[in-house]
Amino acid sequence: MNYANRMKALKPSDIREVMKQIAANPGTISFAGGLPDPALFPGEAMRRATDKVLRERPEAALQYGLTLGYVPLREKIAALMGREGVAAGVDNIAITTGSQQAISLSALLFLNGGELILTENPSYLGALTAFKTFEADYIGVDSDEVGMKPEDLEAKLKAHPEAKLIYVIPNFQNPTGRTWSLERRKALVELAVRYDRVILEDNAYGEVRFEGARIPSVKSLDPGKHVVHMGSFSKVLSPGLRVGWICAHEDFIKKYELVKYGCDLQPAELAQMQVNGFLEENDFDAHLETIKGVYKRRRDLMLATMKQAFPGEARYDKPEGGMFIWVELPASMDTRAMLPEAIKRGVAYIPGEAFYPLEDRKNAIRLNFSTMADDKIVEGVQRLGALIKERL
Known part of the structure; x- marks a missing residue:
């Protein structure tokens, strides 16, 4: 088949491949996916919101809508951006099909083939x-x-003038769970302004903070047109609704409207109105507190069990929020090669190698703590710890 040249560079996702292995081994304790716990989805509240939308405004919910999205929801998202220190209005917001589409639209908007993106490592x-x-x-x-080391970021900006975008996840980063300091955020913006580059700030996990003070977003430090902020309701309401957003300068939003129209005309109108209805009729902050309480307990339990079960050579941080713990093992270990044996023993993770841009580092693993029950966390970590000790 005469496929486009771009298909040669695309490979199956490591996460999707691990999920296939898990599906073939029922009963596996999975720390692999980055999924929210479905038990925390606000099912009843969403049912009420959906009923109200379809009862009162079916002609709008089931019809085409604006390419940039449902205006009442954009207004609410602009207000939420105030929590990030960003003064935004409806003209600064574009609704996307999850934050994943926001990333793709940004690549489509800013990049030509062969150009570079600088990312965390x-x-x-x-x-x-x-x-x-x-x-x-x-x-x-x-x-x-x-966060990113400013000296290395500047060195790479100098060495690669073709690098047009800087992609970062400052809050509870996927995969490491780490959070950038305010000083590193300021240094990032200063370099982006000096070298006239655009920052893509992915904040999919920003509302899932367990402890510590909220740090001003990178977007809040933007003196003009250098930061595109991307958010999502997937981790805090429902990933199935696929409602995310872009917050950026109005000039950028006008361009996003053009590329969004060419991709899918508009975000799903019903899903947007469902989310808008939920936000109107429910206490969003109370809902967030419930989620954060459960995830914090699971994080603490996983860390406590790791301290007992993992060898002393394992290195890991305590994330202040999000869904992940990043583990670095001795350099001699190959966590991809270890995975099939782990799955045989009924526990799964994501090998860290997949998350490194163009590098061959095989000794890390990403663990997710959001979906497994407490007893499964303890059992799974103990199984994994025993296997790691054997490999060492």
């Missing part, structure tokens, strides 16, 4: 895949517990 696998779809390349910037 490691970075979100779904973003790396999206960039490849548009025939872009990426380079990882050295990062530590508090």
Whole structure:
């Protein structure tokens, strides 16, 4: 078949491949996916919101809508951006089909084939895949517990003038769970302004903070047109609704409208009105507190069990929020090679190698703590810890 050249660069997602293995081994304790716990979905509240929408405004909910999205929901999202320190209006907001589409639209808007994106090292696998779809390349910037290292970011900006975008996840990063310091955020914006580059700020996990003070978003530090902020309701309401957003300068939003129209005309009208109805009729902050309470307990339990079950050579941080714990093992270990044995023993994870842009690092794993019950967390971590000790 005469496929487009871009297909040569696309490979199956490591996460999807692991999920297939898990499906073939029923009963596996999975720390692999980045899924919210379905038991925390506000099913009854969403049913009421849906009933009201279809009872009162079916002609609008089932019809075509605006390419940039449902205006009342955009107004509410603009208000939510105030929590991030961003003064936004409806003209600064575009609704997307999840934040994943926001990443793809950004690549479509800003990148030509062969151009570069600078990312954290490691970075979100779904973003790396999206960039490849548009025939872009990426380079990882050295990062530590508090974000990209400014000296390495500047060195790469100087060495690669073709690098047009800087993609970052400052809050509870996927895969590491780390959070950028305010100083690193300021340094990032200063470099983006100096070298006239656009920052893509992915904030899919920002509302899932368990402890510590909220840090101003990168977008809030933007003096003009250098930051595109991307958010989502997937982690805090429902991923099945596929409602995310872009917050950016009005000039950017006008361009996003053009590329969005060419991709799918508009976001799903019914889903937007469902989310809008939920926000109107329910206490969103109370809902968030419920989610955060459950996830914090599971994070604490996973960390406590890891302390007992993992060897001393394992290195990991305590995330202040989000869904992930990143584990680095001795350099001699190959966590991809270890995975089939782990699944045989009834526990799964994602090998860290997939998250490194263009690098061959095999000794890390990403663990998700959001979906498993307490007893499964303990049992799964103990199984994994025993296997790691054997491999060492």
